[in-house]
Amino acid sequence: MRIALIEPDLRHAELVGRLIFAGGHACEHFTASAPFLQHAADELFDLLITENWAGDLPAEDVIPRARSILPNLPVIVLMPAPRESQIVAALHAGADDCLTKPVRGPEMLARVDALLRRAGLRRPQNRRRDVIGGYAFDAAHFAVTFRNRTVILTPKEYRLALLLFTNLSRPVSRAHILETVWARRRDVRSRTVDTHASRVRTKLQLRPEHGYSLAPLYGYGYQLDAVPADAAIAAIATG
Structure with missing residues (x-):
């Protein structure tokens, strides 16, 4: 929901x-x-x-x-x-x-x-579908649909992507990411979080020319931002 x-x-x-x-x-x-x-x-x-x-x-x-x-x-x-x-x-x-x-x-x-x-709004877990910022999240298949294409993510990539989109334009701390995606596991290395963020960025095409920017926040975590149309056009022009 x-x-x-x-x-x-x-x-x-x-x-x-x-x-x-x-x-x-x-x-x-x-x-x-x-x-x-x-x-x-x-x-x-x-x-x-x-x-x-x-x-x-x-x-x-x-x-x-x-x-x-x-x-x-x-x-x-x-x-x-x-x-x-x-x-x-x-x-x-x-x-x-x-x-x-x-x-x-x-x-x-x-x-x-x-x-x-x-209220009669309870949906079975296998029918959950949330649409945020043009990205449709299908929890049953760990799939994300955007711009007429569907990408299958791993469960952890899916949870990280949904976490970032539900916190659009807000910083998300590494502690919050670890708690949500890895259930507070202490053996998860910082590099693992970075690798998953990089994969999510690539698979979902979170680049300025496509309207989004996923940036690391030094010593804190990550932040996903929507890029204004004029900035996206400029990013395409500069290639």
Whole structure:
């Protein structure tokens, strides 16, 4: 499933994003409601998780705006030390559930799955297909389709590619990569991560002339960025 997360707190957003990914879902993070609402006009989301203060608007205002674009969109509201009045206000505004921050992993994933199940949006694992930035990810076959071609990746390459795309334009640390792709194995060498990143870059053609740039961040990790059309044209011209 594609889950949108509106969370101004970057550290908490990283925690929630890791949990969502571990639960088999794709997560797209927004620091405020405005960019989410803009994306929702062009992209389909199966669930919205939003902080009670969505960076620029309260959740009570975000929920009806979101549903005017994506009708019947399930919504979970995150609240730090919530008061009863806050929970009641969110539920009256249309929230389907409320969670206390910081979230507890198993509980959050159970509530997400229960809500998606009630909404009739549960897809079998072998039918999962997420489309992000023109790349369609098929979890059943570890396949990625883009520009009318399909590439088969290894399971680890697939998980790394999906991790990078769900964190588009955000740095992804090596620690996060190891935790997500290699399940925190301590015997994984740094060179192994670099090799997998290089393979993903080559197989998915993540080059400026094709609209994307995958760059290493010295001493930190990797970042995937979309390249503006004019920059992509310039890259083609310079060959």
